[in-house]
Amino acid sequence: MAIVERATVRSGIEVRSAGGVLVAGLALIWGSNFLWIKVALGAFSPVQLTVARMVLGALVLLVVVAVRRERLPRGVGVWGHLVVAALVANAVPYLLFAVGETRVDSGVAGALNATTPLWTLLFGRVRLAGRRVAGLVLGFGGALAIFAPWSAGAIDTLGALYCLLAAVSYGLSYQYLSRFLAPRDLSPTVLSAGQLVAASGLTALALPLDTAGVPGWAPGPWAALAVLGVVGTGLAFVVNYALIRSEGAVGASVVTYLVPVASVGLGFVVLGETLPAWTVAGVAGVLAGVWLSRSRRLGE
Structure with missing residues (x-):
């Protein structure tokens, strides 16, 4: 019995460790998005940017699926769920964030993105222990402290609303993916590829409505698009599906709390940006909130 108990504890530690690695990796990727x-x-309009990153992400994953000799789903029911998932997890929030960032700073967008776990919790209507709820609230407060959007001067209300609605859509998507797609006997790569293929088709429908001209050539924007599509969209969604399977909807969504931590950390290390006292306090709050919300003793 003691051997079984030790094996069970060891297994639980390994699962938590793997989940922690996935959370950290995804936060680092999304933190730069x-x-x-x-x-x-x-160089790109919001619609052009959204379509291009979807197509790039889909192409990368289709190549991976082909190399691994896997197949895309064939059932009509699965594709129906993939289309809905593509709408709420990709097409809608990606476009809203792109439009929102034409009006507000990326820091404000990141702070509003940190409301995602709260929306995930609301849509899930699940019972959580008090400490886990406290962790979600603490993490959100820490994310706000990191970006301190109130110190950036007047914030464009409409731009902020676009970003907030994108976070709402993300929250809904976590619950939808967790319920209808993550439990299926399909690899995260196959699910991600199918979802991004569907998202590419959905967003392409908006291109005829876009009044922007042909994108101009500038190495910076094109390089940023390449990273955003290949890494921040394609590879990131494979990790996201794996995380939802191992952590559940609410547990996986707390990665958005670590996104500002990664963003601020990259700015400090790469760009030599300063770290005000409230930013350091915010990082501490985020880490404490994530620890509380991910505690296995608290249940889902």
């Missing part, structure tokens, strides 16, 4: 979006908007 708002920067790539801002840079890419220098």
Whole structure:
């Protein structure tokens, strides 16, 4: 019995460790996405940017699926769920964030993105222990402290609303993916590829309505688009599906709390940006909130 108990504890530690690695990796990838979006908007319209990153992400994953000799789903029911998932997890929030960042700073967009776990919790209507709820609230407060959007001067209300609605859509998507797609006997790569193929088709429908001209050539925006599509969209969604399977909807969504931590950390290490006292306090709050919200003793 003691051997079984030790094996069970060891297994639980390994699962938590793997989940932690996925959370950290995805936070690092997504933490830079708002920067790539801002840079890419220098040459692309929001619609062009959204379509291009979807297509790039889909192409990368289709190549991976082919190399691994896997197949895309064939059932009509699965594709129906993939289309809905593509709408709420990709097409709608990606476009809203791109439009929003034409009016607000990337920091404000990142802070509003940090409301995602709260929306995930609301849509899930699940019972959580008090400590886990406290962790979600603490993490959100820490994310706000990191970006301190109130110190950036007047914030464009409409731009902020676009970003907030994108976070709402993300929250809904976590619950939808967790319920209808993640439990299926399909690899995260196959599910991600199918979803991004569907998202590419959905967003392409908006191209005839876009009044922007042909994107101009500038190395910065095109490089930012390449990173955003290949890494920040394609590879990131494979990790996202794996995380939802191992952590559940609410547990996986707390990665958005670490996104500002990654963003601020990259700015400090790469760009030599300063770290005000409230930013350091915000990082501490985020880490404490994530620890509370991910505690296995608290249940889902």
